[in-house]
Amino acid sequence: MALKAKPTLARRITRGLRFRLTVIYVALFAVILTGVGLFFRGVLDSIQNDQVSALLDEEWAALRAYLKIQRQKNGTLKHVWAFDHEDPEAAMIVERLRRVCLIADSNGTVMEASADYASLGVEQPEEIRGLIAANRVSLSIRPDERGTPYMIRSGVIVDEKKPFFVALGKSLAENQDVLKQFTTYYFSLLPVLILGCCLVGWFASKRALSPVTELAEKTDAISGTSLSLRIPLRGAGDEIDHLISTYNNMVERLEQSFNQTRQFSTDVSHELRTPLTVVRGQLEVALMTANTTDQYRDAIVTALQDVERLSNTVRALLHLSQAESGQLTLQRTEFNLSELAADLSEQFQLLADNERLTLETNLPKNCPISADRVQMERLISNLLSNAVKYTPAGGRILLSAHRIGDEVELLVEDTGQGIPADALPHIFDRFYRVPGQHVDPEKGLGLGLSFVAWIVRAHDGTIDVESTQGVGTRFRIRLPASVPETRAELKETYGVGD
Ligand code: ADP
Secondary structure (H helix, E strand, C coil): CCCCCCCCHHHHHHHCHHHHHHHHHHHHHHHHHHHHHHHHHHHHHHHHHHHHHHHHHHHHHHHHHHEEEEECCCCCEEEEECCCCCCHHHHHHHHHHHHCEEEECCCCCEEEECHHHHCCCCCCHHHHHHHHHHCCCEEEEEECCCCCEEEEEEEEEEECCEEEEEEEEEECHHHHHHHHHHHHHHHHHHHHHHHHHHHHHHHHHHHHHHHHHHHHHHHHHCCCCCCCCCCCCCCCCCHHHHHHHHHHHHHHHHHHHHHHHHHHHHHHHHHHHHHHHHHHHHHHHHHHHCCCHHHHHHHHHHHHHHHHHHHHHHHHHHHHHHHHCCCCCCCEEEEEHHHHHHHHHHHHHHHHHHCCCEEEEECCCCCEEEEEHHHHHHHHHHHHHHHHHCCCCCCEEEEEEEEECCEEEEEEEECCCCCCCCCHHHCCCCCCCCCCCCCCHHHCCCCHHHHHHHHHHHCCCEEEEEEECCCEEEEEEEEECCCCCCHHHHHHHHCCCC
16 A cells, blocks of 8 residues: 655645735735835936936026127137136036037037037937928937936027027936935845745734634544544634634534434344344243143244344345435336325225224315325324324324415324323434324334434425324324415315316
8 A cells, every 4th residue: 555645844834824915925925115215216316317407407498697699700610618707606617517518500510519418429410400391399318428417408509690509418327326226125125025024924914814724623633532622713704714613514514414323323222132132032931841842832822923123124224324324316207196095095904993083184185286196105104103102092184285375284283191291302312202192013113203303305395293291193194295385276176176
């Protein structure tokens, strides 16, 4: 036989729901945190660019104030930075403006290009001419030779009736540094956050799954002897509570079924032991005392009768256990219950006459039902046989049936000795016999009504009993009828309906 290897601890952990929940939680959290980081990096970048662009707008306004185009004596145009050289602030502004700056005339000829601008690459004359022709302000970001990005604001100014192309730039190196710092800090913090998240996830899932673990432990603890164990509801009214109550219900049913089986075996052994002891006793006595063939013969005949009764008990038991374990399936057919009841009452007539009982029927002509005919026969026979058994001479038995709505009601009434009120709840139990009843104990097995109850249940019907000691007993059975009641049927059956 191949032995199944026990999974290692690591394998058990990684297969567990807790591990999987934590992994999902952490993965989700990591994705969200990365997304949030990237989003804020983008926002920071765009805020910084907006600030630089606003700064360039201001510088452009300053440039318009300080940059002048002058016509030379020879007619050529020349640009000059006009400011008060005594004013250090003005000198500083102009110096800042000229740090990244390009000025070109309408032919595209460069009039001034700062070293920083040159390293960004000066536009070609035809390109400049095109930009002058387009005459619009543009903002762009370009890297210099070392890869440092610059924001460039370019546009056209008109002076001395001539258009000039002017571009101003601002390094974005500082912005890049801020972005780099943000990225470094944020993404080096991320593993720490994820680790924290792992721990939180691991403990949170442990807490969330603790009722499941408890359920598993309790389930483990349950065996044939501790089926009374129940898991208390947490009162949260959530899915776990639902699971617990479903589980408790299941154990409840299991317990009932276990108890039934246990009771059944006890009943069976008890019921079989007594007659077996009797048979054994009879045979032993015969063996010791009988001398003649006739005496042996008598002993064997008596023993045989007892054995016959025993096999009847065993047969009935087998039948009942087959029925209750679901091995007996109903063979439903449609038939007239009145006809069946009438036939059976005829069969019981002789028995009733022997006991000096009146057996009467009150049956409609037609009482269609979809049921298992054999089982229905058993049901009526059992009830009639009980009525005959437990009704003293001179009594009366009535078998009747009628339709009530969608149901068929079957009544078996007698004027017999009745059943005491405290015995009524037990009469459908296996082997139950009302103690002290004046009837031959050999006549009953105490299984008939158990079987009747099963037949009724299997047909989705109901059974109830009313009984008064010394007055009589009435069994009432209601079964779903097969055919919907129609006016025509009512008329045919009861002569009413028009
Ligand atoms: P039994 O084979 O002993 O009749 P049942 O299961 O049919 O077993 O009935 C159980 C017990 O219910 C009977 O032993 C009897 O005490 C009581 N009982 C059933 N039917 C009647 C009845 N019509 N009148 C009085 N007692 C009854």
